[in-house]
Amino acid sequence: MNTSPATGAAPAGRAGQRSAEPVIEVGGLGFSYGGRQALSGIAFTIARGEIFGFLGPNGGGKSTLFRLLSTLVPMQSGNARILGYDLRGATRALRRRIGVVFQSPSLDGKLTVAENLAIHGHLYGLGGARLRERTHAMLARLDVDDRAGDLAETLSGGLRRRVELAKALLHEPELLLLDEPSTGLDPAARREFFNLLTLLRESAGVTIVLTTHYMEEAERCGRIGILDQGRLVAIAPPGELKGQVGGDVMVISGPAPEMLAQKIARQFQVRAVLVDGTLRIERPRGHELVARLVDEFGGEIDSVAFGRPTLEDVFVHLTGHRFVAGPREKNGR
Amino acid sequence: MSAVALQVWTLWWREIVRFRRQRSVIIGSFVQPLIFWVLIGWGFRASFKPSGMPSGIDYVQYFYPGVIMLVLLFTAIFATIATVDDRRQGFLQGVLVAPIARDTVVAGQALGGTTLALFQGCVFLVLAPLAGIHLSAAAVGASIAVMTLIAFAFNCIGLMIAWRIESTRGFHLIMNSILVPIWFLSGAFFPAAGAPLWLRWIMWLNPLTYGMAALRRSLYLGEPHTLGALPGAAVSVAISVAFAAAAMWFAARVAQRSQAVAA
CATH class of the missing domain: 3.40.50.300 (P-loop containing nucleotide triphosphate hydrolases)
Structure with a gap:
């Protein structure tokens, strides 16, 4: 050598x-x-x-x-x-x-x-x-x-x-x-x-x-x-990745998420993505949208979470599915 | 000290320190054969005299070298079994990414285990008078040399399996289903001379038969009349050396190829 x-x-x-x-x-x-x-x-x-x-x-x-x-x-x-x-x-x-x-x-x-x-x-x-x-x-x-x-x-x-x-x-x-x-x-x-x-x-x-x-x-x-x-x-x-997510992130859960997504799209021209049973919307100035969403579809919404994008949001944004930390371990790493 | 010698020495030393701190292992690998000896040896003494057993000795005495062999075997199993878990989620992980060759790792482990087995064997050697065997200094020296050889071979076999197998349960299973029969058919329990021909053939093909013969010849050094029919000294030592060398080679090879991690 x-x-x-x-x-x-x-x-x-x-x-x-x-x-x-x-x-x-x-x-x-x-x-x-x-x-x-x-x-x-x-x-x-x-x-x-x-x-x-x-x-x-x-x-x-x-x-x-x-x-x-x-x-x-x-x-x-x-x-x-x-x-x-x-x-x-x-x-x-x-x-x-x-x-x-x-x-x-x-x-x-x-x-x-x-x-x-x-x-x-x-x-x-x-x-x-x-x-x-x-x-x-x-x-x-x-x-x-x-x-x-x-x-x-x-x-x-x-x-x-x-x-x-x-x-x-x-x-x-x-x-x-x-x-x-x-x-x-x-x-x-x-x-x-x-x-x-x-x-x-x-x-x-x-x-x-x-x-x-x-x-x-x-x-x-x-x-x-x-x-x-x-x-x-x-x-x-990490900061740059979070910047890639469009503004704020809203996660909406409700009894009929798919129907709700269509209604949101029609009403606000906003794309709501269905990820593992919840709707996600990425959008700048999201707080304004939250208020209007709740006004309009309050009856069809169980909860709305709203926040600055986290790395978890980045992950969902990039992969289209949620970040599962634990249960997959069994299938080998 | 050269870098490789330091690596071998440190892995050897680790085995010794670990052993000293695990009293149950020391006791387990020693007491179990001791119990076998006492129960089987004294239990059979009056009623059991296998044909082919040399005259002038009783079964306690006949079985004694076999029990020494068992002590070496058990200690080797205890010394090498840790490798199974260690390389996947323990100490050996660190060794696997260190700048050390795999055969150096195996050498350190095997020498450590050999030392431990030899120590246990020597403690057992002290009990020879209980068997009615009075050892000369030369006999002690020769016996220690033979025990070293066999302990080394056992440890290499243990490592060979431990570096390959994925669970300690599997390790136990293999050791028990291969090594115990090999021990059983080495002349440890009954002499080949009295066995039916097919069994005698198996015993002649068993490398440990020659290790067993070498040990018996060493213990009775200078009084060959108590030995009965056994393979000759030169053949016994030669085959034992070859056995140990082959075991070492295989152990190094298996370790070399071991990926350490399951998929």
């Missing part, structure tokens, strides 16, 4: 040059399990220093994409380069430069926090004083240094996540990949965890790529890619 250009500290001039090249570059990526197509036609690039989130329902292809990017499964079709390494080639050198946090715990519960980190360090070629120093630094940065001697299984879910993060960052990766990092955390712990990621990006200069099915988490990413049924249906900053 040719290591000469990659070894040694990058000179200052080179660092600048490298930051221009994308961290991840993917084109025409596809993947199937047996006959089931899990991903197809995926293309995107992620720049150095981004916090990029892949948002999608379970079964959308997030986990498969994560497995491909983390070199856990081999490439099938398309091309992908991470940190300049072709994913089709040998991945050993690349692995040294990425940190991976899995959805399910990868800590050994029967080992202490420090022991877990030590093994991780050894696998990545860290040992001796360097390992001690890195372990201490990471545990301190993630504020779990007082638990170093505790068995991992005795830690709370939130603390365990922090240790997972400390472990993934131990070998100073340039890219951090996280699969549903906040699974099993309550909303407060989830927010805190994300704050931590933001902080790490600034202090450690890592590029962060994560998958999530939490809207509020996706909301906080610099850019997001929306995955649905194995396809990447949009890539943009």
Whole structure:
């Protein structure tokens, strides 16, 4: 393996040059399990220093994409380069430069926090004083240094996540990949965890790529890619995506939504889309319409929800169906 | 230490630490064979004398090396079963994305499990006087060498299955339906010499028969008259080495191909 250009500290001039090249570059990526197509036609690039989130329902292809990017499964079709390494080639050198946090715990519960980190360090070629120093630094940065001697299984879910993060960052990766990092955390712990990621990006200069099915988490990413049924249906900053939805969003439920949609169309020349049994109208200055709708069809409306578009609205706008977070899990991811 | 040696060492060390902290595993893999030995050995001693069993020893003594083998087998099963869940939703996920070759992972795991099995085997070796076997220093040394070889082979077989199978239930099923019969037909329970010809053939084809013979020869080093009809020492050791090497090769190959994740 040719290591000469990659070894040694990058000179200052080179660092600048490298930051221009994308961290991840993917084109025409596809993947199937047996006959089931899990991903197809995926293309995107992620720049150095981004916090990029892949948002999608379970079964959308997030986990498969994560497995491909983390070199856990081999490439099938398309091309992908991470940190300049072709994913089709040998991945050993690349692995040294990425940190991976899995959805399910990868800590050994029967080992202490420090022991877990030590093994991780050894696998990545860290040992001796360097390992001690890195372990201490990471545990301190993630504020779990007082638990170093505790068995991992005795830690709370939130603390365990922090240790997972400390472990993934131990070998100073340039890219951090996280699969549903906040699974099993309550909303407060989830927010805190994300704050931590933001902080790490600034202090450690890592590029962060994560998958999530939490809207509020996706909301906080610099850019997001929306995955649905194995396809990447949009890539943009969350604010921009919400801007694509035409103004305000109204969700109307009633006993006969289809008939109501026709009446609305006739009366107001407004398109109401039927999505999973409710009517949706996207329209600027929606509040005026709400008042008139209720005046006109009050008897046929059970409820009207009105608001600024959320990422959920974006998802519906793009895919024509609702964002189902849970129940599809059974059919595999 | 080279990078690969450090990787092997750290995975070996993990197995040891885990084992030390799971007392039930230590007890389970040791006490169960012990109970077998006590119940079957002493239970059968008076009434059961399989034909082909060397004269001058009783069944307790005959069964003793077989029980050592069972201790090695059970410990190997306990040591390798964690791999099944670990690689899909546990510690091994992290190992799978680390810059480490799969055969290095297998080597670390197998050596860890071998050490544990050997430890359990040695504890059992201390009980030899209870069986009426008085071990010389040379016999202890030879027995440990043979136990190491067989423990390694068992661990590699365990890993071979654990890296392939998707559930611990399936793992148990396979281990019990393959390895226990192999153990049973290795001369651990009754000698090949007294069995009907077809069964004797199966036992001759069973690689563990030669491991069993090597262990018996080691335990009785210097007093071959207590052995009865057994495969020769050189053949036994050679086949055991080949068995362990083949198991290692297959384990590495299966791990190499394992996708770690189900669809």
